[in-house]
Amino acid sequence: MTSIALIGPGRHGTAVARLFARSGVSVRLYHHRPAKAQAAAAHVRAVARDAEVTIADSLIEAVDGQEIVALTTLWNAPQRSVIAGLGDHLVGRVLLDVSNPLDVTPQGIIPAHPAEGSAGEFVATLLPHGVGHVKAFSNLATAFIEEGGEQSAVLPFAADSARSAEIVRPYFTRTGWNPWLVGDIGMSRQLEIGGKYNAIHGRHGRSRLDAEEMLEYSGPEAVLV
Numbered sequence: 284m285t286s287i288a289l290i291g292p293g294r295h296g297t298a299v300a301r302l303f304a305r306s307g308v309s310v311r312l313y314h315h316r317p318a319k320a321q322a323a324a325a326h327v328r329a330v331a332r333d334a335e336v337t338i339a340d341s342l343i344e345a346v347d348g349q350e351i352v353a354l355t356t357l358w359n360a361p362q363r364s365v366i367a368g369l370g371d372h373l374v375g376r377v378l379l380d381v382s383n384p385l386d387v388t389p390q391g392i393i394p395a396h397p398a399e400g401s402a403g404e405f406v407a408t409l410l411p412h413g414v415g416h417v418k419a420f421s422n423l424a425t426a427f428i429e430e431g432g433e434q435s436a437v438l439p440f441a442a443d444s445a446r447s448a449e450i451v452r453p454y455f456t457r458t459g460w461n462p463w464l465v466g467d468i469g470m471s472r473q474l475e476i477g478g479k480y481n482a483i484h485g486r487h488g489r490s491r492l493d494a495e496e497m498l499e500y501s502g503p504e505a506v507l508v
C-alpha cells in the first residue's frame with residue numbers, strides 16, 4: 284500500500300490528494316488540462332511526507348499499477364467521460380467516488396436528482412464488471428478533509444463488496460480518519476449532500492462524529508459479503 288491514482292484534482296480532489304500524500308501515500312494525478320495538473324501537484328507536494336506526487340500524461344498511464352483510483356471530477360458528464368476513457372483498464376481496481384449530485388451552471392450550483400437515487404448509484408451503472416466501488420468524502424466540506432485525520436474523526440464510507448471495503452480501509456486508516464463502513468452503494472444518498480452523514484453535527488464539527496457518537500447515531504459497522 285503505497286500509492287493511489289487521482290483523476291480530476293480540483294478543489295475537493297486536491298484536498299483528498301493532500302490528505303493521502305501527507306500520510307505517506309504517493310499520488311499520481313491526472314487532469315485533462317496540464318496546467319491544472321501542475322498547479323494541483325504543487326499544492327500536494329507542499330504537504331507530502333515520504334510520498335511521491337507525480338503527474339500522468341493520460342488516464343491510462345494514471346491508473347496503471349494502481350489498486351485505487353479516486354475520481355474527483357464533478358458528477359455526470361465528466362464521470363462518464365473518464366470511466367468510458369478508462370474502460371477495461373479499471374477492471375480489478377477500486378474506484379473511490381467522492382461525488383455529489385450537483386450541477387455547476389453559470390446560474391450557480393443546482394441540486395440534481397439522479398434517476399438512480401444518488402450520484403453513487405449513478406456511477407455504479409457506468410462501471411464495467413469487475414471494478415470495485417467505494418463512496419467516501421462526499422459528505423465532507425473540502426476544508427474538513429485534512430482536519431478529520433488529525434482528530435481521529437469517523438469517516439463513513441460505502442462499498443460494493445467486502446473486498447473493496449477491505450482494500451480501501453488501510454488507506455483511510457493511514458490518514459488518521461477512522462473508517463466506518465455504513466453499507467453498500469445503495470447507502471450513497473446518505474453520504475451525499477443532505478444525507479444523514481452530511482447533515483449531522485458531531486464532537487469534531489459538522490459531518491464529523493467520534494466513534495461513540497457514530498455508534499449511537501448509526502449502529503455498528505455494516506457487514507458486506
Ligand SMILES: NC(=O)c1ccc[n+]([C@@H]2O[C@H](COP(=O)([O-])OP(=O)(O)OC[C@H]3O[C@@H](n4cnc5c(N)ncnc54)[C@H](OP(=O)(O)O)[C@@H]3O)[C@@H](O)[C@H]2O)c1
Pocket residue numbers: 290291292293294295296313314315316319355356357358361364365381382383384385420421422423424425426
Ligand atoms: N467542493 C466541495 O466542497 C465538495 C464537497 C464534497 C464533495 N465534492 C464533490 O467533489 C467533486 C469535485 O468537486 P470540486 O468542487 O472539487 O470541483 P472542481 O473544483 O470543478 O474539480 C473538478 C476538476 O475535475 C476536472 N475535470 C473535469 N473533467 C476531467 C477529465 N475528463 N479528466 C480530468 N479532470 C477533469 C475539472 O477541470 P475543468 O473544470 O478545468 O475542466 C476540475 O478541475 C464533485 O463531485 C463534488 O460534488 C465537493
